[in-house]
Amino acid sequence: MRPSELREMTIEELREKERELRKELFNLRFQKATGEIQNPMRIRAVRKDIARILTIITEKERQG
Secondary structure, three states, rough: HHHHHHHOEEEEEEHHHHHHHHHHHHHHHHHHHOOOOOOOOOHHHHHHHHHHHHHHHHHHHHHH
């Protein structure tokens, strides 16, 4: 996701998106362990998206 899209979301929406991405990351790791993964680079992208979301949540909390 793009940071500009994430900044438009509320903190609650961001936390929900983080939960979804963490579930996806778990499933991707499981697929990697069993050798069924189609796109291994997706793991890296999901991890970066989670980091982006956490950064934006921190920014919003510090603002007010």
